[in-house]
Amino acid sequence: MPLKVGDKAPGFTLRDYEGREFSLEGLEGYKLLVFYKVTCPTCQLTLPFVERMFRAYGDRIHFLGVVQDPAEEARKFAGNYGLTFPQLVDAPDYKTSVDYDVMVVPTIYLIDPEGRIDFVEESFVKASLEELNEKLARMAGREVNPLFEDVSVPAFKAG
Numbered sequence: 001m002p003l004k005v006g007d008k009a010p011g012f013t014l015r016d017y018e019g020r021e022f023s024l025e026g027l028e029g030y031k032l033l034v035f036y037k038v039t040c041p042t043c044q045l046t047l048p049f050v051e052r053m054f055r056a057y058g059d060r061i062h063f064l065g066v067v068q069d070p071a072e073e074a075r076k077f078a079g080n081y082g083l084t085f086p087q088l089v090d091a092p093d094y095k096t097s098v099d100y101d102v103m104v105v106p107t108i109y110l111i112d113p114e115g116r117i118d119f120v121e122e123s124f125v126k127a128s129l130e131e132l133n134e135k136l137a138r139m140a141g142r143e144v145n146p147l148f149e150d151v152s153v154p155a156f157k158a159g
Contacts, residue, residue, distance in 0.1 A: 002101050002109075002120050009111040010099040014088035017071035017078070022064065022088055024111070030118070030139055031062040031111040035090075035102045038069045038077040042159040046106045046124045047081050049147050054085045056145035057136045066090050068097055068105065104159040108132065123159035 003009070009031075013023040024031060034050050036043035047065070054063040063085035067074040074087045090096045100109065103122075110119035110132065119135065121128040129147060137144040 002103065002107055002122060003117050005117050005120060007117045009109065009115050009117055010096070011115075012096045012099065014066065014090060014096060015071075016086045016088050017067075017074040019071075020086075022086055024064075027062045029060070029062065029113050031064065032136070033064050033066055033100075033109045033111065034106055035066045035068065035097055035100065035108075036106045038067065038073050040105050040159065042124050042157045043106045044081065045153070045157055046108075046129075047077075047083060049129055050108070051081070051083050051085065052145065052147055053133055053136055056133075057140040057142065058085060060140035060142075061136055064088055066096055068094055106159055110135070124154070124157040126153055126155050 011025045013021060015021050034047065036047060050063065065083065065085060065087040067087050068090050070091050071089050074089055078087050107122045108120065109117055112118045119132055126148065133147050134144050
């Protein structure tokens with residue numbers, strides 16, 4: 001069972017696929033984490049929509065991919081799916097994934113400035129991603145950037 005809304009988010013320090021270090025505690029404001037595996041079809045569906053949110057609100061909210069694969073696979077995935085937000089490598093020990101109780105990928109967490117979980121969702125749930133997108137727009141003080149207006153996606157796809 002993943003962490004729940006209101007739970008304290010565990011701290012972590014991970015490196016991206018280029019070796020740069022990122023610390024959750026070193027980031028102020030809201031943070032969006034998306035845990036995934038490169039071979040997961042549901043992750044392949046979800047991550048481009050996370051990228052759309054990043055492009056719309058990433059100057060106001062920190063976005064971090066937490067990939068459960070080696071750095072080279074993470075680099076290829078980011079290139080293939082056009083991901084421009086940091087992709088942090090949680091392999092081979094998956095310590096951060098374990099600390100966040102990730103059992104299904106993708107799992108998305110929104111963490112508030114006080115370090116509490118503000119939103120959590122597993123798998124691909126279209127309505128939840130729309131809700132998250134609206135929440136991020138409000139937090140960024142922007143108009144909602146539509147996620148799904150130009151594509152047909154399922155209402156749900158299990159991770």
